[in-house]
Amino acid sequence: xxxxxxxxxxxxxxxxxxxxxxxxxxxxxxxxxxxxxxxxxxxxxxxxxxxxxxxxxxxxxxxxxxxxxxxxxxxxxxxxxxxxxxxxxxxxxxxxxxxxxxxxxxxxxxxxxxxxxxxxxxxxxxxxxxxxxxxxxxxxxxxxxxxxxxxxxxxxxxxxxxxxxxxxxxxxxxxxxxxxxxxxxxxxxxxxxxxxxxxxxxxxxxxxxx
Amino acid sequence: xxxxxxxxxxxxxxxxxxxxxxxxxxxxxxxxxxxxxxxxxxxxxxxxxxxxxxxxxxxxxxxxxxxxxxxxxxxxxxxxxxxxxxxxxxxxxxxxxxxxxxxxxxxxxxxxxxxxxxxxxxxxxxxxxxxxxxxxxxxxxxxxxxxxxxxxxxxxxxxxxxxxxxxxxxxxxxxxxxxxxxxxxxxxxxxxxxxxxxxxxxxxxxxxxxxxxxxxxxxxxxxxxxxxxxxxxxxxxxxxxxxxxxxxxxxxxxxxxxxxxxxxxxxxxxxxxxxxxxxxxxxxxxxxxxxxxxxxxxxxxxxxxxxxxxxxxxxxxxxxxxxxxxxxxxxxxxxxxxxxxxxxxxxxxxxxxxxxxxxxxxxxxxxxxxxxxxxxxxxxxxxxxxxxxxxxxxxxxxxxxxxxxxxxxxxxxxxx
Numbered sequence: 341x342x343x344x345x346x347x348x349x350x351x352x353x354x355x356x357x358x359x360x361x362x363x364x365x366x367x368x369x370x371x372x373x374x375x376x377x378x379x380x381x382x383x384x385x386x387x388x389x390x391x392x393x394x395x396x397x398x399x400x401x402x403x404x405x406x407x408x409x410x411x412x413x414x415x416x417x418x419x420x421x422x423x424x425x426x427x428x429x430x431x432x433x434x435x436x437x438x439x440x441x442x443x444x445x446x447x448x449x450x451x452x453x454x455x456x457x458x459x460x461x462x463x464x465x466x467x468x469x470x471x472x473x474x475x476x477x478x479x480x481x482x483x484x485x486x487x488x489x490x491x492x493x494x495x496x497x498x499x500x501x502x503x504x505x506x507x508x509x510x511x512x513x514x515x516x517x518x519x520x521x522x523x524x525x526x527x528x529x530x531x532x533x534x535x536x537x538x539x540x541x542x543x544x545x546x547x548x549x550x
Numbered sequence: 551x552x553x554x555x556x557x558x559x560x561x562x563x564x565x566x567x568x569x570x571x572x573x574x575x576x577x578x579x580x581x582x583x584x585x586x587x588x589x590x591x592x593x594x595x596x597x598x599x600x601x602x603x604x605x606x607x608x609x610x611x612x613x614x615x616x617x618x619x620x621x622x623x624x625x626x627x628x629x630x631x632x633x634x635x636x637x638x639x640x641x642x643x644x645x646x647x648x649x650x651x652x653x654x655x656x657x658x659x660x661x662x663x664x665x666x667x668x669x670x671x672x673x674x675x676x677x678x679x680x681x682x683x684x685x686x687x688x689x690x691x692x693x694x695x696x697x698x699x700x701x702x703x704x705x706x707x708x709x710x711x712x713x714x715x716x717x718x719x720x721x722x723x724x725x726x727x728x729x730x731x732x733x734x735x736x737x738x739x740x741x742x743x744x745x746x747x748x749x750x751x752x753x754x755x756x757x758x759x760x761x762x763x764x765x766x767x768x769x770x771x772x773x774x775x776x777x778x779x780x781x782x783x784x785x786x787x788x789x790x791x792x793x794x795x796x797x798x799x800x801x802x803x804x805x806x807x808x809x810x811x812x813x814x815x816x817x818x819x820x821x822x823x824x825x826x827x828x829x830x831x832x833x834x835x836x837x838x839x840x841x842x843x844x845x846x847x848x849x850x851x852x853x854x855x856x857x858x859x860x861x862x863x864x865x866x867x868x869x870x871x872x873x874x875x876x877x878x879x880x881x882x883x884x885x886x887x888x889x890x891x892x893x894x895x896x897x898x899x900x901x902x903x904x905x906x907x908x909x910x911x912x913x914x915x916x917x918x919x920x921x922x923x924x925x926x927x928x929x930x931x932x933x934x935x936x937x938x939x940x941x942x943x944x945x946x947x948x949x950x951x952x953x954x955x956x957x958x959x960x961x962x963x964x965x966x
Binding site: 396 | 854878900
């Protein structure tokens, strides 16, 4: 989705301060909730999202994203533009989990396809060697009566990490998703997922330190 | 021939040859330091000393980034100054006006011993300030490489994008804005800008041909008590002409800046496009009859190089606008967010300022050709624009990237 997280669901952790990710995500046609729709009816199109995610302050992450169905042509212009914000309220420390507040697409009024406001808590556990488990639990809701939204309700995720590889499983308040994430040369990040355990999704991003 | 005359004639060439050896060691050091500053391409160079303290004043016109100029300067003069003086005071100027000073102890010359981290620690002890120069310092007098009555031809790219239109989903306008900056005397700047459209997909007929941009004169002056003033006269952006007076004051060594400006302007445009097929050249203008004002507060958060600006102003269309701009400096790159509300409507978006290579410009005496230091881009999320005019110069721009704490941290970063 562009913000720091697994496939769809966010985590409480933020990237290191001054980190910029520029990336791309693909969602298959079956995943209608991630397709910004217009009155021209594009519910059956696959969609793509281009994003830039910046840890603007050590406790604030900003994501600018443009999402568009592949079949939209000019009917959605460049696509649906939205801003996601994530504010870290508590840093994970000892037994205490990290806690963050997310505000997605809050500035849009009509056509806020990706609106949600959520709280998410995350905790990581070290296993033996390079293995670790990271789990998050959150709850999202809408404050505005907009036509769309996602992550509305209870969501959660867990990932099993080994070196640069992650095996992920999540529930996005609507469906279960699974996938694999990996990083290459500590700069390039790639993910492949099965949304609703069957629909293809993929994405990649490049990391820079400002 | 008298013996004294003969004696003089024989000895004179010898005296000339040994002149430099006859100088006191400190004078020779000062001369070397002055030469080093000239070699760096700095302007308005002045030196003075009161035995233990060395005072240098300079203006950077060669480096894109002021902190880089300061870093290179310390590298050049540090080792020599270290061996002969106990304290170094550097006074940085802008347009001939002293704007900041750096005080650094020279007692311990370990900084240049090559020991890892020694120089960084030395730089870390520097005190940089917007405040008045320390009382003990003497004022350097005769300035070398004077920076007045010189010109810069600045090539500035301008990019505008419009999203979601037809027939182009992303329509762009790319202009080149060549600008002649003539530095006249202390604080005085004359600017003449032209707008050369390179590529234009925006459906604005008036912007498809070469036309004058801003033509303006600015005078900045430093008043007592860290108060600065600016007077701008001329033809500005947004088709306004007239005059603007701005006053600003720093508090807490640059952490807080409060400024206010008042302007009296009228409409002017060249050339205009009437409701006919061909554009008609010639100036069209109204009386100078409209008042605008701006009140602003800028707060600088040292920990994150973050600037938070609140502004209330009356823009040319008569709208009262309240604006917040939050910008963070990632070294020379600036990324920020803005939001404003005027006439019960709002707009918000993103601001970007990205440095343009090179980091160092050619040395020059009278005319310098260079690209603009940065390219600016502002993304507006909605179609509501309550845009203020731009004179081309203001106090916030005058002090951009000169915040003392920012400079100190950048110096530390740039020091190996």
